[in-house]
Amino acid sequence: MQLALKNQAQEPSKSAKHHKNLDTLGKIKSINYAALFIDLAAIIVFAIIFILMLNAIKIPLTTNEMEQPEAVLEQYYRVAGFVYSAQTVNLVVTIMAIFLIISISAFVVNFKHIRSLDLYDYHRWEAGNRYVHAFMSLLTLNFSSFVVKLIGADLLMRYAEGMNTFEWLKMTFNQKREKMRINRERKHDHVPTEEELLIRKRVRVQTFVKILRYTFTYIFLLLVAIFIIIPFYWMILTSLKTYTESKASDPSFWVAFRETQWVNWKFVFKNLNFGLYIRNTLLVSVLSTAGTLITTVFAAFAFSRIDFKGREALFSLLLMTMMIPGEIYMITNYLTVSQVGFGWIGRDYPPAGFFAAMIVPFMTSVYYIFFLRQTFRQIPDTLYKAAKIDGCSDFKFLWRVMIPIAAPTIITITILSLLGTWNAYIWPKLITTPGLYGEKAKNYWLISVALRETSFVLEMGGDPLPMYNLQIAASTIVTVPLLIVFLALKKYIIRGVGRSGTKG
Structure with missing residues (x-):
C-alpha cells in the first residue's frame, strides 16, 4: 500500500519534469529559428550595402581609360547622402563581399543542420556545435546572432545535462583531476607486471602511429585543397587589380582592400x-x-x-x-x-x-x-x-x-x-x-x-x-x-x- 502511494506521488513529478523538458526543447527550437532569422536579416543588410556602394562607383567610357581609371574618375562618391572616398568605397565593397560569402555559407549549413535535428540529437555535443556557430557569427560582426546563439547553446546544455555550461565544465574538470589523482595513487601502490608494461608499450606505439597517420592525412588534404583553391583565388585577385599590377613581372599575392578595383567588374558588366x-x-x-x-x-x-x-x-x-x-x-x-x-x-x-x-x-x-x-x-x-x-x-x-x-x-x-x-x-x-x-x-x-x-x-x-x-x-x-x-x-x-x- 505504501509502495503504491509512493509511486502515485512520483508520477506527477515525472510528468511535470517531462513537460518542463518539452517546454525547454520548444524554447531551444525557437531560439535556433530566431538566430536563423537574424542571420538572414544580416545577409540582406550586407547585400544592400554591397549594392549601394558598388552602384556608387563610376566607370570610364572607353577601354583605354581603364589603364589608369583613377586619373579620369572622381575621388569621392556620394552614397545615401554621405560622401566617401573612392578607397573607402572599395574597402566597404570588399568587406561586404567577404561577409556575404561567409554569412550565406554559414546560413545554408546552419539551416540544413537545424532542419535535420531529431529529438535525440539535442545533447551536449550539439550544444558545443551551437557555441561554434555563435563564435563564427563574430567573423561577420553579427553580435546579435552571437548573443542569441550563446543563449540557445547554454539552454541546450541545461536541457541535456541539467546544468549550465560553466557548471558542466567545472564538473568535468574536477572529474578529470580526481581521475588523475586516483591513477597516481594506483601507480604508486601498484607494481606493474611485465605483461602490463608490454601492453602499455603497444598502446603507446599504436597511439603514436594513429596520430602520425591522421596528421599526414590532414596535411595532405590541406595541401590538395590549397592546390585547388589557388587558381580560383588568383583569378579573383587579378580581376581586382589595376592594369599595371595585372601585367607586372613580379605579381603580388595580396591586394589591400582599399586598393581593390571593383571598377573592373562594373566596366565589364555595363560597358x-x-x-x-x-x-x-x-x-x-x-x-x-x-x-x-x-x-x-x-x-x-x-x-x-x-x-x-x-x-x-x-x-x-x-x-x-x-x-x-x-x-x-x-x-x-x-x-x-x-x-x-x-x-x-x-x-x-x-x-x-x-x-x-x-x-x-x-x-x-x-x-x-x-x-x-x-x-x-x-x-x-x-x-x-x-x-x-x-x-x-x-x-x-x-x-x-x-x-x-x-x-x-x-x-x-x-x-x-x-x-x-x-x-x-x-x-x-x-x-x-x-x-x-x-x-x-x-x-x-x-x-x-x-x-x-x-x-x-x-x-x-x-x-x-x-x-x-x-x-x-x-x-x-x-x-x-x-x-x-x-x-x-x-x-x-x-x-x-x-x-x-x-x-x-
Missing part, C-alpha cells in the same frame, strides 16, 4: 555588355533545360516501361547516334534553322528566331535519356503492373511514382544540362556571327561567345595590349554562378550518378 550576355545565357539555359527535361523524362519512361514493337532496336539506334561527332549535326541543324529551312536566322531577323535556333536543336539528349532510363529500370515492374490493374494511367504513374523516385537523377540532368548550355560555344558562335548577320547579332551572344570575341585590349598606337584584369574579371563573373550552382547541388549530382550506375 562591355556582359549583363546582356548573362541574360541571354540564362534565357537559353532555362528554356533549353526545360525542354531537355520534358523530352528526356517521356522518352526514358517509354523505353523503360512501355512495351511496343521495335523498342530495343530503336533504343539501340539512338545509342548508335552517340558515336557520331556533334560537329556533323551542326551542318544539318544550320540548314534547318537558316533560310533554307525554317528561316529563323538571317540579317535583320527578329530576336525570337536567333534564340529559338539556340534552344530547339538541343532540347533532346540521347545521353540523358540513357542516363534516366537506367534509373527508371531500377523501379520494380510490380509497381507499374499493380498501378495498371488499379486503373492508373501511364502519365499519372510517371508523375506520382517514377519522377519522385528518380528525383536525384533528374536534378543531376538539370545541372549538367545547365552547365552544358552555359559553356556552349561553337553552335551559338555559328549562328550569331556578325560577319553573316550584321553587328546586331552581337546582341544575341552568350557569355561563352562574348568571352572569346570581346576585345579586352588597350590600343596604344602600335600592337594592342591585352588587359588581363578585364578579361579575368569577365571570366570570374561567368564562373561564379556555375560554382555556386555546383556547391549548392553537388550532393544531388553524386547521388544521381550513384543511382544510375547500379541496376537491381
